Amino acid sequence: MPDILGHNYIGGARSATGSVTLHSHDATTGEALPYAFIQATPEEVDAAAHAAAAAYPTFRNLPATRRAEFLEAIAAQLDALGADFVALVTRETALPGARIQGERARTSGQMRLFAQVLRRGDFYAARIDHALPERQPLPRVDLRQYRIGVGPVAVFGASNFPLAFSTAGGDTAAALAAGCPVVFKAHSGHMATAAFVADAILRAAEQTDMPKGVFNMIYGAGVGEALVKHPAIQAVGFTGSLKGGRALCDMAAARPQPIPVFAEMSSINPVLVLPEALRVRGEHIARELVASVVQGCGQFCTNPGLVIGIHSPEFTAFTALLATLMSEQPAQTMLNVGTLRSYERGVSALLDHPHVTRLAGQTQHGNQAQPQVFKAAASVLLKGDPLLQEEVFGPATVIVEVADKAELQRVLNSLHGQLTATLIGEAQDLQAHSDLLVLLEQKVGRVLFNGYPTGVEVCDAMVHGGPYPATSDARGTSVGSLAIERFLRPVCYQNCPDALLPDALKNANPLGIARLVDGRMTH
């Protein structure tokens, strides 16, 4: 067994002054793993936030290339983790080894993407308006603007991505890239995984000579509240349930100094299957869609939870095939007991609804999730029934048949904010339904064509965000390089002597970055 201390990570050291011990579990058997994690005391939460605050002035002022080196060192440390690590993550989450390997590559790739962003320098968003001493009626002063990290960031890991959305995940990478030290609250579902990754981050911090306190990690139930309320914390990243995310938002808004919370929460990710596509390749679409719904046991934020089609013999056949295919899918082990119970509650609620019918799926029993297909009347959406608006996290989807295009428009209009919406259509379908795009843009963060939303590429152009309740702030993304913007704020210098300006704003442009100078983009 790997050696895991189970102490909190505070200011580059380990701390375990508390007396509450926690355990994570083998996700398949349910047995407790032989590691004790010591819940952080209120004093330790305070110390972790203070350690991050102490690191902030130094860390944010490092040249961006130094922070890039840190991120790259984290990536290398993650890539170097051995088979014992993969085996442990698999045990804690029931996710297969290949998925863990892939997710680890995504996580280190994410760190490297942010390193590129730092080297590119456009995150500074540097702007210079030179003085105009002769301007009438008043001269213009010299004004220069760039962006700095907002301060220490609290990050809450997700249950479903123990690597890519956790300890060294996208929120941590974005915050560190922005120059914001992190206090990470380890998810109770994979605390041993978190320890492995935190060790990797601390090795990288030491290698690249980062300030102590650049990364801190605490364990425990309830410690998150104290963390979000801590005056040193200036922003929050969260991936999880609507209930959990909203609670953090409410706490953050009620602080003496309110702070922004970027919570990625609940999305049912509607997929619209258009008539001509159904005619040409209905069977193929059904197979792909089922694969997307059950992928990772349905435990993706972008799982297609709603399939919408227009009444036709083809859609009827497609629905029947989808049901048949889904009934052939095996039950799967979920990430943990909490996730399974939540899935069971969601399935029950659908079964109990008078206007929802189960088309395929076994009764939930034992400790595995049964794939499910339901069909709901369009009226359920049109009446604003909350049942279909919140995601059922797991391998389930709901089919809605609409009478015609007008009803389709109304149904889409009735949806809350989403991470994604998908159009499956032939060229003529898309042309005929192009007017839906204006509506979909208003509802979601990403519009897909002839694909499935479960793949979320990590790149510059990705948006993994969307209007509430998909996220708490539609102006951010938690995947892709734009995620850094959530943790930056602008600062302006007026008539500052060149020698005192940050490098990003000096006359000679020593960083060689793109800058908006007197209204023109320059390099």
Place this chain on the structure above:
Amino acid sequence: MPDILGHNYIGGARSATGSVTLHSHDATTGEALPYAFIQATPEEVDAAAHAAAAAYPTFRNLPATRRAEFLEAIAAQLDALGADFVALVTRETALPGARIQGERARTSGQMRLFAQVLRRGDFYAARIDHALPERQPLPRVDLRQYRIGVGPVAVFGASNFPLAFSTAGGDTAAALAAGCPVVFKAHSGHMATAAFVADAILRAAEQTDMPKGVFNMIYGAGVGEALVKHPAIQAVGFTGSLKGGRALCDMAAARPQPIPVFAEMSSINPVLVLPEALRVRGEHIARELVASVVQGCGQFCTNPGLVIGIHSPEFTAFTALLATLMSEQPAQTMLNVGTLRSYERGVSALLDHPHVTRLAGQTQHGNQAQPQVFKAAASVLLKGDPLLQEEVFGPATVIVEVADKAELQRVLNSLHGQLTATLIGEAQDLQAHSDLLVLLEQKVGRVLFNGYPTGVEVCDAMVHGGPYPATSDARGTSVGSLAIERFLRPVCYQNCPDALLPDALKNANPLGIARLVDGRMTH
């Protein structure tokens, strides 16, 4: 007298179904002006928000150049307002005619700056990551990102800038530029001014064929709450008191769908007067500083409310001179009775504090504001006394003398978030105190050198923002072209056929805008 109807502006029409009538006042005499404004009913607030929502899909999808034409038409309409307009604003606010003329030019200039931003196209922040079909282990899809307006925006006008921060002010300009229709809540202090300006906006909307509902305006006390809580409203802009701004933030955060509030609230704008500058030009600095403190009767968000110096004979002499000069300043009429009462309360609180001494200033009496200078012990700041942390809106400033540079650092550290901080120093002063910059950057939105914060240039590089309580969200600015970003959110297209993409993202780049393509900035 100009002809003013006093009805609410809803969806391009006028509406006055309510029975509560309101009056604005001659700010100098206190007498009610002969115009009746009809308070919006709850149904009218709802109708105004719905009108904005109805305009949103059309308005946000107009080519940016069309929105630029609209803003330019507003600018032209504002510039064309006649002497009767200037006389009326002067009557409602007691601001001198020259100030109104200047503020009007600022307001139309602001509209034209946003028009430039729209023509430049960088607000789209377009990003393209081309498909990589050969990539291993998985191909990359085609991903493209741009930004759209968030939806209808509620704007609350400021008392102190009846034009530049009001009906057609910076928040309105930024929201309209972003493609967000506006519902403007007219400030009770200058409702007639607001009507004049709203008429100008509607004429411009008609001229440029904008959708009805692109701009709406409502009158009334208490209507703001219903507006912020309205489900159609997606963001809020506000300039005013900490109490008022925080109340809006709390309402917005408690909505079923929380929305962002950009409130510019309270700042004491510390000015640090450094030793060598005092020696070389202490008298000159004292004169400039007094002029800045009393400018516009101290009714600027960036009024220097705190002057800090290091103990020395020169600082003692400077303090004495500042007091003498201030005592020579005449009393001035404030914007309205509410502002005067608030100033009186602030001055009283300072007078009552055991560690604060009045150095100059007459007892407040009558309906004019007496200029005041106080001196507070550094301990008042160091102990976190709230008295010195909140602005006293008016022609008053507080001097704090620190023992040495170490105490200066501690005093600065004790300050809450500010819009500005100013360093007055010779080259050798600035060099000797350059380590303060890291700290000041963390406290403020704008750092000035050898100037006074009361001038806020409207340009690309300006930041009129800062950490709480200066604003509710340090990531925004309410002056300058960056203000548009508060009202934009990113949307991503995955594998979208070129013909269906928005122009900003089409392969041929028909708008000719700067785009980040595969990690490189292109034109």
